Amino acid sequence: MLKKLFTLRNTALIAFGLSGMSALIYEVAWSRLLSLIFGSTVYAVATMLCAFMAGLALGSYLMGRRVDKLKDLAKYFGLLELGIGIYGIMFIILLPYVQFPYFWLYQLLHSYFWPFLFAQFLFYFLILLIPTTMMGAIFPVVSKIFTRDLKKIGEDISYVYSANSLGSVLGPFLAGFILIPLIGLTKTVMVAATINILLALIMFRFSTFRSEIKFLLPIVLIFLVLGFYTSLPPILLNSWFMGTYESWDQVQDELSAIKPIFYKEGPYSTVVVAQTETGLGLKSDGHGEASTFPDDMRHQLIQAYIPMLLHHSPEKVLNIGMGAGFTLGAIGNFDVQKMDAIEIDPIIVDVSSKYFSEFNNDILKDPRVEVFVIDGRNYLLTTKEKYDVIISAPSHPVSTGVSHLFTKEFFELVKEHLNKDGMFLQWIPGHRFSPEEHKILVNTFNSVFPNISLWIDDIKALNENPNRSVETFLLGSFEPIEIDREQIKNKMASKEIIKKNLGGMGINSAEDFLFLMVMGDLQVQSFVQNEKRFNTDDKPIIEFLAPRSLLTMKFITLNDLYLF
Structure with a gap:
């Protein structure tokens, strides 16, 4: 009974819904985390969304050109999910290092508004290129798995699209109302990454790749442990203040003089209380309140x-x-x-x-x-x-x-x-x-x-x-x-x-x-x-x-x- 229910076709559909859920959890959490550096202006938010959607479109286009030539679709579905999960973990680890290149970009172009916005879009796009391209590439793969015959292609694609859309509804709800208030932004990203990795392991069970799972598990566990035990530094250089510095050395000296005494990621903002030589400060999403x-x-x-x-x-x-x-x-x-x-x-x-x-x-x-x-x-x-x-x-x-x-x-x-x-x-x-x-x-x-x-x-x-x-x-x-x-x-x-x-x-x-x-x-x-x-x-x-x-x-x- 269970074997008939959890066929590759049905499992792929459920997995695609859960994949859509994790993608939107990422979108909510990454937007908040990147705003700590890029700011939360209307331009920054729009640029983030453009870069995210551009990656999805690129991934779907590239995979659409190759999907009909692929033999073991479950393996490719699993590899894409695994790649997204590993990147989700690496995002948390590498985010603090984004500050220096963005500071250099700011110093170079901040006097030229539109060139700066375009450069900011490219910067966002490069950060999100790998995971969003893989997210977009999953759609043609699942569509190919789920489609039974050409006479019902419209009906089958509607099921695929509906499953992913339902997951995309659940993702922001879980992120905004449950995960971020309970466990914070970084752990929310880790929950999404764990979902991707579990989906990868499930899809590998339907592929010729299942014998390699035992070799993958230790590597996956190492990444998960790294991610769950990694925490962001409470103070990141926000775009609000970049114009007040002349060099990166000056930035580092300033940040090293700030002593955080409270840090919490909440549903509305990331709140920091920090002690400096001048006094006690309260920041919300990088902005001094x-x-x-x-x-x-x-x-x-x-x-x-x-x-x-x-x-x-x-x-x-x-x-x-x-x-x-x-x-x-x-x-x-x-x-x-x-x-x-x-x-x-x-x-x-x-x-x-x-x-x-x-x-x-x-x-x-x-x-x-x-x-x-x-x-x-x-x-x-x-x-x-x-x-x-x-x-x-x-x-x-x-x-x-x-x-x-x-x-x-x-x-x-x-x-x-x-x-x-x-x-x-x-x-x-x-x-x-x-x-x-x-x-x-x-x-x-x-x-x-x-x-x-x-x-x-x-x-x-x-x-x-x-x-x-x-x-x-x-x-x-x-x-x-x-x-x-x-x-x-x-x-x-x-x-x-x-x-x-x-x-x-x-x-x-x-x-x-x-x-x-x-x-x-x-x-x-x-x-x-x-x-x-x-x-x-x-x-x-x-x-x-x-x-x-x-x-x-x-x-x-x-x-x-x-x-x-």
């Missing part, structure tokens, strides 16, 4: 103090993009009744409490705080809450999963959740934004809020170096914001922690604080009068422009704001 570095602490705190000092009596505050909790901790210094915080990654919530409580006033233990592990936009779509102050400081919009928190539609959604006298502060990553992107985002914000002002995070910057990049903040409201110097002065002096935080930034008076406001409403209108573009859900311009700025390293400066 928060740190105790002086420059970062300044903008993480000031984005809370701007609306909290200006609003006469905020009672309910929402912080979108909690990160390490520094902004939330600064909000907690005021006598508010309720603080809601949004953070999409539960791992970041955990490390915020475990590693950064000393710096965020242990804010997550404050009974006024409620943390929602959800996307910020989804939260606003599903809640009826209204707030006196909303502060949005998510990750950089260059990442494909973040740009929707910088669009006109998002700003309109925030506006619906503000009380009549409410204020909304939006962080703009000026240190990674060009003047063009900055102006588009200001214009987008201006199209939603009747009254806005633009602020910076450092009052010393203008005197010290007006050509340096700065963090900027947009403050929007329904009514013109009344500047009450006496209120600001009293709030600054109300608690020692507030006085200490602001004093550490050189802000010792209401006048010092107000010096951070670069533009009022009239100046903003003049600033954007010639800008006609908006960043919207339908046309997210910023998501496509921001990667170019990261390559050219031409970011907005104080002079761009003061001398417009």
Whole structure:
């Protein structure tokens, strides 16, 4: 009975479905792992997908020209699966060594956007060429095995295609919802590799190659042990930071000075907490989300103090993009009744409490705080809450999963959740934004809020170096914001922690604080009068422009704001 059921034909069909499942597990895991080096911009993600599909097409084409001449198809099916599995293991071992050639490529071409993208595609293609070509080559082999006669070729091919497609549905589900959350990215790749190797051994049982299995097993076991006991270094050189280095020696010196104290691969991102000479840093998929570095602490705190000092009596505050909790901790210094915080990654919530409580006033233990592990936009779509102050400081919009928190539609959604006298502060990553992107985002914000002002995070910057990049903040409201110097002065002096935080930034008076406001409403209108573009859900311009700025390293400066 079993022999009739598990014929070569039926076994090949089931194996092809499982092969499709492992292929999509690879696609999900490899995308995440490669993003640690190549970044997660819309261009990087599209390039990865193009390279993956190009390999499948090439493999299917090459094998299609030869498959009718092959005699022992089960053997070739097994060899292809074995090759994919071994490459999956080698991918984990060799990935850290991709950093050097990519750094060289970046140094050579980063000033030329389109040539760089084409070179990046070729780089991706070379990395994925071997496994994806073998994946593509399996389709003609299985089609040949499963096809019984020419009269039913359409029906037979439909079964083959359906089996592989079903596996391709299961693969991303298993990777995203089960494997990566439970065992991490590297072990997820190893699960896929193990599936390929087991399929190879099964197919060899139907071939003339079965007598050689006993010689293959020790080699296969060695590769599996190597793979399962190999772990990636927590810190990889990400494309975000390549432009800050002049040589590979400088890169190695910098990376060797970073001491990781926490590393976890989760369903949303790979989170690292690392100690450096400057302080403690939190990274998500290679991008710095928060740190105790002086420059970062300044903008993480000031984005809370701007609306909290200006609003006469905020009672309910929402912080979108909690990160390490520094902004939330600064909000907690005021006598508010309720603080809601949004953070999409539960791992970041955990490390915020475990590693950064000393710096965020242990804010997550404050009974006024409620943390929602959800996307910020989804939260606003599903809640009826209204707030006196909303502060949005998510990750950089260059990442494909973040740009929707910088669009006109998002700003309109925030506006619906503000009380009549409410204020909304939006962080703009000026240190990674060009003047063009900055102006588009200001214009987008201006199209939603009747009254806005633009602020910076450092009052010393203008005197010290007006050509340096700065963090900027947009403050929007329904009514013109009344500047009450006496209120600001009293709030600054109300608690020692507030006085200490602001004093550490050189802000010792209401006048010092107000010096951070670069533009009022009239100046903003003049600033954007010639800008006609908006960043919207339908046309997210910023998501496509921001990667170019990261390559050219031409970011907005104080002079761009003061001398417009």
